[in-house]
Amino acid sequence: MKTIIDIAQAAGVAKSTVSRYLNGGSVSDETKEKIERIIKQYNYVPNTFARSLKAKKTSIIGIIVPRLDSFAVSQMLIGIDDTLRQEQYQMLLANANQETAREIEAIYEFSRQKISGLLFMAIKITDEHRQAIAQCKIPVVLIGQDDALLHSVIHDDRQAGYLLGKYVLSKGHRQIAYLGVTEQDDAVGIQRKLGFQQAFADTTDHDIRYYESGFRMDQAVVAAHHLLDQWTPSIVVAATDNIAIGVFKAALSRQIDIPTTLSITGFGDYDITEIMHPALTTVKFHYKEAGQLAATNLIQLIHGQTVAKTTISNCELIVRESVDNR
Amino acid sequence: MKTIIDIAQAAGVAKSTVSRYLNGGSVSDETKEKIERIIKQYNYVPNTFARSLKAKKTSIIGIIVPRLDSFAVSQMLIGIDDTLRQEQYQMLLANANQETAREIEAIYEFSRQKISGLLFMAIKITDEHRQAIAQCKIPVVLIGQDDALLHSVIHDDRQAGYLLGKYVLSKGHRQIAYLGVTEQDDAVGIQRKLGFQQAFADTTDHDIRYYESGFRMDQAVVAAHHLLDQWTPSIVVAATDNIAIGVFKAALSRQIDIPTTLSITGFGDYDITEIMHPALTTVKFHYKEAGQLAATNLIQLIHGQTVAKTTISNCELIVRESVDNR
DNA sequence: CTGAAAGCGCTTACAG
DNA sequence: CTGAAAGCGCTTACAG
Known part of the structure; x- marks a missing residue:
C-alpha cells in the first residue's frame, strides 16, 4: 500500500502539499497536475483511519x-x-x-x-x-x-387511524375487531388506535373490541384465529398490512369469504397489498x-x-x- | 473524549499496560482490576481509528x-x-x-x-x-x-430449473411461455433456463417460447401483457416469484382464471407466495x-x-x- | 504557493 | 508483569 509519503517523494513535493491537494487547499496548477498523475499512476488511496484520527470526523x-x-x-x-x-x-x-x-x-x-x-x-x-x-x-x-x-x-399515525376509522364507519360497520400490537410501540400500538377511536367519538351504536398480535405474519395468523374463535365481527382492522395478510390467511383457511362475510383493512400500503385478492384497503405512508x-x-x-x-x-x-x- | 493516556494516568500505569489490558495481554490481576475500574468510571471507549491505523485491521x-x-x-x-x-x-x-x-x-x-x-x-x-x-x-x-x-x-439454479421443468412436464403442459430475465445475469437469466430446458430434453411434442422481463413487478406486468397479447400458452414459467406476481396481476386484469385457464410458476418461495390465491407453485432457495x-x-x-x-x-x-x- | 514539524490515539517490539 | 519509545498515515497551524 502506498502512503502519502510515496506520493510526495515521487512528485518531488512535501507530504503536506499532497495533503493540501487531497483536501482542496491551495496548490499551483503545475504541482496539482504532477500530484494528480502520480496518484493515478500509483493508484493511491488515502488511509481513512489516519485521516479520521487527525481530522476527527468520519463519513x-x-x-x-x-x-x-x-x-x-x-x-x-x-x-x-x-x-x-x-x-x-x-x-x-x-x-x-x-x-x-x-x-x-x-x-x-x-x-x-x-x-x-x-x-x-x-x-x-x-x-x-x-x-x-x-x-x-x-x-x-x-x-x-x-x-x-x-x-x-x-x-402521521394518528391521522392514518382517523382516516381509516371514518371510512370504516361510512361503510356501515359497527361490529369491529381492532387487531393491534403492543402499546410499547407508541406509533403503531397507540397512535393508530387513538386515531381510529377518535373517528367513532360521535357514534354510539358501535362495538369495537381490541385484540393484540405480534408483528410477524405467522403471529398474526394465530392471533386472527384466536379472535375469530371468540367473536364474529363484520370487519377486522389490523394495525399493519403484514398483520392484515395474516388475517386474510386465517379467514381463507376457515372458508370465510372476504369481503362479503368479513372485511379487512391494514396500514402501510405494502407493495403486495395491491395484488392480493381482494386487494387490501389500507393507509399509505411515504x-x-x-x-x-x-x-x-x-x-x-x-x-x-x-x-x-x-x-x-x-x-x-x-x-x-x-x-x-x- | 478520554484517551488511553487519561486512563493510564488515573490508574497510575503506562499506556502500554492499558493497551495490553485492552487486547488481552498479560497484566497482573491487581492492575487489571484497577484499569477495569477506571475505564468504567471514565466511560472510556478506545478510538477505533487509532487502533486500526496501527494494527492495520478493522472489524x-x-x-x-x-x-x-x-x-x-x-x-x-x-x-x-x-x-x-x-x-x-x-x-x-x-x-x-x-x-x-x-x-x-x-x-x-x-x-x-x-x-x-x-x-x-x-x-x-x-x-x-x-x-x-x-x-x-x-x-x-x-x-x-x-x-x-x-x-x-x-x-442451485440449474437444479431448480430442472425440478420445475420436470414438474411442469408431468402436469401435461406443452404450450409453455418462459418469462425470463436478461442473460447478463448468469444465475437467474441462464442457469434456471438451462435447467428447465434440460427437463424437456427427451420430449418433442412441446413448444417453449421465450420472453424477457425486468426484475421489478411493474416491469413484469408489462412483459406479461406483451406476452399474452402475442400467444396463449397453458402456463407461464416466470424466472422469479416477483415476476410471477406480475403475471398474476396481468392475468387478473384480463379476467384470465388461474390456474384453470393459465398456470403460473415462479422461483424463490417469497413469503407472500404462500398466501396468494391461488398459492404459487415455486422453487424454494435457502x-x-x-x-x-x-x-x-x-x-x-x-x-x-x-x-x-x-x-x-x-x-x-x-x-x-x-x-x-x- | 510550499515545507518542516507536531500531533491525532493507539499498538508493538524491545528492555528490564 | 511493566514501561519508554517508535511509529502507523494522515492533517493542520505556523513560517517563509
Missing part, C-alpha cells in the same frame, strides 16, 4: 433497524441510501432484531466506530436509550417514533420520503444547523376491495 | 447488494447479519441499485474504508469488477453468482442459510484459512395451487 452514518424483512424498513432504507449517497456518506447497518439490548449494544458499538450521526428506527425509546445516546454525543434522528427530546421524523427526510435532517444536524424537532410525514387512505358495505 | 465487512426491496436480498442480509454479529463484525452496506458503475464505486469506497472483507451480491461479474477487487486486495465472497476465480456461494454460509466463508478467508471455491446451496420444489393439469 459514516449508523443505522439501527428493528428488522430486515419488513417492507417499511426496506423502503425507508432505500430513501436513506438515496440521500446519504448524494452527500458521500456510508451506511453502517445494525439489525436489532426487535431486541432493546441489541439496540443499546449497537449504539455503543457505533460510537466506537465514531459514526458522525445515527438514524434510529426504534420500537420504543427508553431511558437506557437516552442515556446511551447522550453519552456518545452523536447527533440522532429517530424514524417512525416520537420523543420528547430527540429529533424525529414520524408518520416510507421512502420519510427515510430521505430523516437523512437530510441528520446531515443538517451534523453540520450544526438547526432542524425542526419533529417532522411529520403524511399519509393517505387507499380504498381497494377488502371492505364491503354493511 | 468491518462491506456488503454490496443490487437492491434493497427484494425478499431474497433481505433474507440473505438477515443470514449475513446473523453470523457477522457473532463474530463481532460490523456491516457497511452499499446499495448498487442494479448499476454496475455503482458497484465499482462501492468497491473502491469500501477499500478506502479499509473493510476487512467483501460480500458481494452481483448481477454479473465483469473484468472491471475483477480489476477493482484485485487492486483493493480484499477477500471477497460472491453470493448468488458464480465466477471462475472468485469464491462464491451460489444457489437465502438465509446462503447468507450465513457466505459470511462464514468470508471470515475464514480473512483468517487465512482455505475455503472451497464454490459452495452450492440447494433448493426444493414447492408444489401449491397455481399449476393445473393439462
Whole structure:
C-alpha cells in the first residue's frame, strides 16, 4: 500500500502539499497536475483511519433497524441510501432484531466506530436509550417514533387511524375487531388506535373490541384465529398490512369469504397489498420520503444547523376491495 | 473524549499496560482490576481509528447488494447479519441499485474504508469488477453468482430449473411461455433456463417460447401483457416469484382464471407466495442459510484459512395451487 | 504557493 | 508483569 509519503517523494513535493491537494487547499496548477498523475499512476488511496484520527470526523452514518424483512424498513432504507449517497456518506447497518439490548449494544458499538450521526428506527425509546445516546454525543434522528427530546421524523399515525376509522364507519360497520400490537410501540400500538377511536367519538351504536398480535405474519395468523374463535365481527382492522395478510390467511383457511362475510383493512400500503385478492384497503405512508427526510435532517444536524424537532410525514387512505358495505 | 493516556494516568500505569489490558495481554490481576475500574468510571471507549491505523485491521465487512426491496436480498442480509454479529463484525452496506458503475464505486469506497472483507451480491461479474477487487486486495465472497476465480456461494439454479421443468412436464403442459430475465445475469437469466430446458430434453411434442422481463413487478406486468397479447400458452414459467406476481396481476386484469385457464410458476418461495390465491407453485432457495454460509466463508478467508471455491446451496420444489393439469 | 514539524490515539517490539 | 519509545498515515497551524 502506498502512503502519502510515496506520493510526495515521487512528485518531488512535501507530504503536506499532497495533503493540501487531497483536501482542496491551495496548490499551483503545475504541482496539482504532477500530484494528480502520480496518484493515478500509483493508484493511491488515502488511509481513512489516519485521516479520521487527525481530522476527527468520519463519513459514516449508523443505522439501527428493528428488522430486515419488513417492507417499511426496506423502503425507508432505500430513501436513506438515496440521500446519504448524494452527500458521500456510508451506511453502517445494525439489525436489532426487535431486541432493546441489541439496540443499546449497537449504539455503543457505533460510537466506537465514531459514526458522525445515527438514524434510529426504534420500537420504543427508553431511558437506557437516552442515556446511551447522550453519552456518545452523536447527533440522532429517530424514524417512525416520537420523543420528547430527540429529533424525529414520524408518520402521521394518528391521522392514518382517523382516516381509516371514518371510512370504516361510512361503510356501515359497527361490529369491529381492532387487531393491534403492543402499546410499547407508541406509533403503531397507540397512535393508530387513538386515531381510529377518535373517528367513532360521535357514534354510539358501535362495538369495537381490541385484540393484540405480534408483528410477524405467522403471529398474526394465530392471533386472527384466536379472535375469530371468540367473536364474529363484520370487519377486522389490523394495525399493519403484514398483520392484515395474516388475517386474510386465517379467514381463507376457515372458508370465510372476504369481503362479503368479513372485511379487512391494514396500514402501510405494502407493495403486495395491491395484488392480493381482494386487494387490501389500507393507509399509505411515504416510507421512502420519510427515510430521505430523516437523512437530510441528520446531515443538517451534523453540520450544526438547526432542524425542526419533529417532522411529520403524511399519509393517505387507499380504498381497494377488502371492505364491503354493511 | 478520554484517551488511553487519561486512563493510564488515573490508574497510575503506562499506556502500554492499558493497551495490553485492552487486547488481552498479560497484566497482573491487581492492575487489571484497577484499569477495569477506571475505564468504567471514565466511560472510556478506545478510538477505533487509532487502533486500526496501527494494527492495520478493522472489524468491518462491506456488503454490496443490487437492491434493497427484494425478499431474497433481505433474507440473505438477515443470514449475513446473523453470523457477522457473532463474530463481532460490523456491516457497511452499499446499495448498487442494479448499476454496475455503482458497484465499482462501492468497491473502491469500501477499500478506502479499509473493510476487512467483501460480500458481494452481483448481477454479473465483469473484468472491471475483477480489476477493482484485485487492486483493493480484499477477500471477497460472491453470493448468488458464480465466477471462475472468485469464491462464491451460489444457489442451485440449474437444479431448480430442472425440478420445475420436470414438474411442469408431468402436469401435461406443452404450450409453455418462459418469462425470463436478461442473460447478463448468469444465475437467474441462464442457469434456471438451462435447467428447465434440460427437463424437456427427451420430449418433442412441446413448444417453449421465450420472453424477457425486468426484475421489478411493474416491469413484469408489462412483459406479461406483451406476452399474452402475442400467444396463449397453458402456463407461464416466470424466472422469479416477483415476476410471477406480475403475471398474476396481468392475468387478473384480463379476467384470465388461474390456474384453470393459465398456470403460473415462479422461483424463490417469497413469503407472500404462500398466501396468494391461488398459492404459487415455486422453487424454494435457502437465502438465509446462503447468507450465513457466505459470511462464514468470508471470515475464514480473512483468517487465512482455505475455503472451497464454490459452495452450492440447494433448493426444493414447492408444489401449491397455481399449476393445473393439462 | 510550499515545507518542516507536531500531533491525532493507539499498538508493538524491545528492555528490564 | 511493566514501561519508554517508535511509529502507523494522515492533517493542520505556523513560517517563509
